[in-house]
Amino acid sequence: MNKIFKFTSNRVWRTYQGGKLLDTIEGKENPQDTSFPEDWIGSTVEARNVGREHISEGLAMVKDEAGQSVPFRDLLQKNQEYFLGKSGDTPRSLDDIPLVKYLDSSTRLHFQAHPTREFAQERLGMPRGKTEAYVILETREDVADPYIYAGFQRSPSREELKTWIETQDIASIESCFDRIPVKPGDVFLLPGGRPHALGEGILMLEIMEPSDLAVRFEFERCGYVIPEQARFMGRDIETALDVFNFDPVPIEKVDEEFRCIPKVLSLDEDNNGLEELIGSKDTACFTVKRASVNNSFKRKESAFFYGIVAEGSGTFRIGDEVTNLKRWDRFFCPAGVSEFEYQTELGMSILECYPGNS
């Protein structure tokens, strides 16, 4: 019972291209950029892909004790208290599980905005919005100046934006944003409501609220036309416009608004360090830590988390149960595991994604 769950790849169809690096990580023979640019890690969320409703995508599968392949979500539900634990006195629910993805873009994504939790609950009857965070892992060598758009830097009026969306005046939409340069190690938090588009050539770990809700306000990218139903979450343009946060974020305020600066939580005499990348002061939706392991790092945690090996290799030990970890491995550690130990000979860095405080 007391063990972590390692995940195999769980590639998901999207409207943009990428995934060559994910193919490489998976050891595929002929790595390629395709319509499967994301890997949803231990996901308990189903993807919403209009036109592909007949295909179940998004939910991660694991082997149960009888060796049968089952949705990870079902397995968690069998012993929810052990796996998910509590927040204060309240048992955690599946809605508290962040959705964590590898995202590997080869083209710029279309412009989009996601609802906040309040909007999702009040206007869409859904439990969670899609505040999201990016931990940049790598950028492609052939992309000289990797960037993201996150805005607006120069806000249009609601009427202007409506017209530009209706006429698909992408030049005018793009003129509302400045390119925000990104490099490996950068961390950003994009609250729901903030329009954005991720640039090409970025491999990131993306952490978000557990939903797949998006207002896609650029309808065509690289030859693919987003079907009408997939543009405004099945609603009208006025509802879609209500999602937007129009408060401008001038370029000199971008770091203050979106960038998260790692904070050292502990550093022991053996140089094992723990940092907070995204904390409860940044968002109530999830938190992210980074464990930098130098030799043997004993840890205590009361919440469940998704672990991602961003660098190096080593082991994860709970009592006598030892699991090998290598770069890019991803796993789930149940809330019921209160003490564990990382070990490494040559160094290992693990990103740990936790639920938020609400």
Ligand SMILES: O=P(O)(O)OC[C@H]1O[C@](O)(CO)[C@@H](O)[C@@H]1O
């Ligand atoms: O429109 P698509 O193809 O679903 O892509 C949306 C993607 O953009 C993101 O919201 C990142 O901005 C991903 O989480 C999401 O999968």
